Amino acid sequence: MKCQFCQQDVSDPCHNAQEMQQRAASHVDRCEQALKDQQGMGSGAHHRDIQSGG
Numbered sequence: 001m002k003c004q005f006c007q008q009d010v011s012d013p014c015h016n017a018q019e020m021q022q023r024a025a026s027h028v029d030r031c032e033q034a035l036k037d038q039q040g041m042g043s044g045a046h047h048r049d050i051q052s053g054g
Contacts, residue, residue, distance in 0.1 A: 001013050003030070003034075005017070005020045005031070005034040005035075005038070006020075006030040006031060006033065006034035007034075008030050010030070014031065014034075017038070020034055020035060020038075021035060
């Protein structure tokens with residue numbers, strides 16, 4: 001089953017952002033990376049460019 005957060009095919013995907021954050025706090029690598037991506041990218045791929053001021 002594909003996780004909506006890390007986009008990996010896993011047997012037990014996270015069901016919400018809180019669950020993903022809890023797993024990241026428990027050092028689940030795929031969840032830590034998904035959390036970093038979510039924080040760094042926001043909701044759009046160009047979010048990082050907008051923050052930098054162009």
